[in-house]
Amino acid sequence: MRIDTAEVTRVLPEWLGRQRWYAGKSRSGSVAARLLATLAPPTENAQPTLTGDREDQQAAGVQIWIADVTYPDGVEHYQVPLALRTQRVEHLDRAFVGSVTDLDSGQSVELYDALYDKEVTGVWLRAMAEESVLDGVTFVRDAAASEIPVSESSLVLSGEQSNTSLVFGDAAIMKVFRRLEPGLNPDIEIHAAFAEIGGRHVAKLLGHVTTERDDELWSLAMLQEFLTTATDGWQLATASVRDLMAEGDLHADEAGGDFAAEANRLGMSTAEVHADLRTAFGTTVLDSAQLRERAAAMNTRLDAALHEVPQLADVAEGLRKAYDDFAEISEPVTAQRVHGDLHLGQVLRTSHRWVILDFEGEPAKAITERQANDSPIRDVAGMLRSFDYAARHQLIDMGATPQSEFRAAEWAQRNRDAFCNGWAEAGGNEPAASAVLLRAFEADKAVYEAVYEARNRPNWLPIPLASLHRLAETA
Ligand SMILES: Nc1ncnc2c1ncn2[C@@H]1O[C@H](COP(=O)(O)OP(=O)(O)O)[C@@H](O)[C@H]1O
Numbered sequence: 001m002r003i004d005t006a007e008v009t010r011v012l013p014e015w016l017g018r019q020r021w022y023a024g025k026s027r028s029g030s031v032a033a034r035l036l037a038t039l040a041p042p043t044e045n046a047q048p049t050l051t052g053d054r055e056d057q058q059a060a061g062v063q064i065w066i067a068d069v070t071y072p073d074g075v076e077h078y079q080v081p082l083a084l085r086t087q088r089v090e091h092l093d094r095a096f097v098g099s100v101t102d103l104d105s106g107q108s109v110e111l112y113d114a115l116y117d118k119e120v121t122g123v124w125l126r127a128m129a130e131e132s133v134l135d136g137v138t139f140v141r142d143a144a145a146s147e148i149p150v151s152e153s154s155l156v157l158s159g160e161q162s163n164t165s166l167v168f169g170d171a172a173i174m175k176v177f178r179r180l181e182p183g184l185n186p187d188i189e190i191h192a193a194f195a196e197i198g199g200r201h202v203a204k205l206l207g208h209v210t211t212e213r214d215d216e217l218w219s220l221a222m223l224q225e226f227l228t229t230a231t232d233g234w235q236l237a238t239a240s241v242r243d244l245m246a247e248g249d250l251h252a253d254e255a256g257g258d259f260a261a262e263a264n265r266l267g268m269s270t271a272e273v274h275a276d277l278r279t280a281f282g283t284t285v286l287d288s289a290q291l292r293e294r295a296a297a298m299n300t301r302l303d304a305a306l307h308e309v310p311q312l313a314d315v316a317e318g319l320r321k322a323y324d325d326f327a328e329i330s331e332p333v334t335a336q337r338v339h340g341d342l343h344l345g346q347v348l349r350t351s352h353r354w355v356i357l358d359f360e361g362e363p364a365k366a367i368t369e370r371q372a373n374d375s376p377i378r379d380v381a382g383m384l385r386s387f388d389y390a391a392r393h394q395l396i397d398m399g400a401t402p403q404s405e406f407r408a409a410e411w412a413q414r415n416r417d418a419f420c421n422g423w424a425e426a427g428g429n430e431p432a433a434s435a436v437l438l439r440a441f442e443a444d445k446a447v448y449e450a451v452y453e454a455r456n457r458p459n460w461l462p463i464p465l466a467s468l469h470r471l472a473e474t475a
């Protein structure tokens with residue numbers, strides 16, 4: 001079975017535009033498909049059927065395609081693993097990408113997002129367990145072969161994510177990176193480093209997948225142990241806010257489901273992760289010239305954001321003042337590897353401890369930028385933003401009143417303080433002592449969030465905008 005690149009190029013744009021992880025929705029780019037690798041030819045991949053249905057008995061081929069999207073100011077590359085089938089498959093309807101023609105037989109070939117096709121996802125795990133190289137794609141095993149659950153069936157996680165994650169049984173989770181860039185993905189890099197130093201607050205790395213092109217390494221996927229008993233911080237924090245709002249007039253410390261003790265432990269765990277990152281990668285110092293450069297970059301991000309979110313004009317002057325204060329910090333600032341996109345959706349509470357996930361950094365930044373050392377206050381700011389989000393997002397659904405606004409602000413403040421105290425107690429500096437850094441980082445993050453919300457969840461845009469008003473006023 002051979003399919004024509006031009007035909008794949010024809011069907012991809014409409015499907016891409018519907019994917020949550022596709023960052024190009026608000027821009028017009030031209031899409032060109034290219035075949036990266038064939039992981040399994042159609043005839044060699046027949047799997048025993050799960051359901052016994054006839055349609056499942058077709059042998060699907062598996063290919064990794066890349067969608068190169070060209071905009072006036074650059075190119076983005078998206079990974080699109082495709083399952084090639086000879087017939088439409090009803091239960092895969094939501095993963096249908098398009099129909100093309102087999103160049104050899106003239107028959108129709110039905111293309112599906114392979115990550116939703118349970119009959120083919122085992123290819124990735126088997127190749128990692130066997131440390132295979134398939135058509136230039138290298139499958140690396142980072143744990144014992146017995147820890148790779150090759151015979152488990154997969155299920156795609158349905159959350160709003162930048163990548164696509166599949167859970168195999170309840171043993172492993174594979175994240176397939178969607179937007180690709182040259183370089184070892186920091187998520188793989190940091191998990192591998194933590195395996196060496198014995199970091200306690202991350203999930204175990206089981207394997208990863210890379211390829212080489214034009215003498216550069218590209219990261220395609222990462223496999224980790226799946227933490228079955230875990231609940232994510234966003235669910236726990238928003239349940240606490242719901243409990244509070246359901247009570248008539250109680251304060252956050254009086255209502256059931258108070259989150260502050262967990263926020264405090266989360267702060268401590270974050271400080272331990274920062275210490276592990278220092279052990280693994282060392283520290284550097286940001287001098288005044290570098291601080292000015294970072295402030296200039298924040299201003300540039302604000303300039304770009306103003307084009308997409310015109311409401312930012314009301315706060316721009318105050319934010320620029322926060323960035324000026326950052327540029328004028330006179331003492332050197334200690335820098336290290338950081339998480340880069342820390343928020344409540346990136347932390348899991350297991351029965352033993354908080355675990356931090358997804359060390360990729362902000363998906364919108366280049367890998368080199370995400371690997372650059374920064375102040376760990378950047379992560380503290382990210383989490384503080386998340387407490388604002390958890391408190392305020394329910395006001396969007398239920399409608400804000402002066403009283404609910406007040407109570408949401410009180411919940412956010414209580415948990416922000418608890419987190420900062422935990423971070424300081426476990427070895428971070430007191431964040432309040434770094435107030436200028438904290439305010440600038442919070443502002444920079446909330447500007448990023450304003451763009452993110454405008455593109456993905458416009459009804460949530462008021463959340464970062466409200467915080468930006470507060471930050472602009474205090475600058
Ligand atoms: N090791 C794990 N164990 C259990 N759940 C996980 C694990 N890793 C990720 N998850 C779940 O998958 C979600 C997405 O993972 P994440 O790494 O944040 O992907 P993305 O880069 O797409 O945002 C997380 O919010 C979490 O709910």
Ligand SMILES: O=P(O)(O)O[C@H]1O[C@H](CO)[C@@H](O[C@H]2O[C@H](CO)[C@@H](O)[C@H](O)[C@H]2O)[C@H](O)[C@H]1O
Nearest residue numbers: 160161162341343344345362363385386389449
């Ligand atoms: O997909 P990622 O987890 O890498 O991160 C992106 O999506 C996040 C939303 O899912 C977004 O986070 C923002 O919304 C969260 C609530 O859904 C909130 O807790 C965060 O504080 C807020 O930044 C994140 O910014 C984006 O990079």
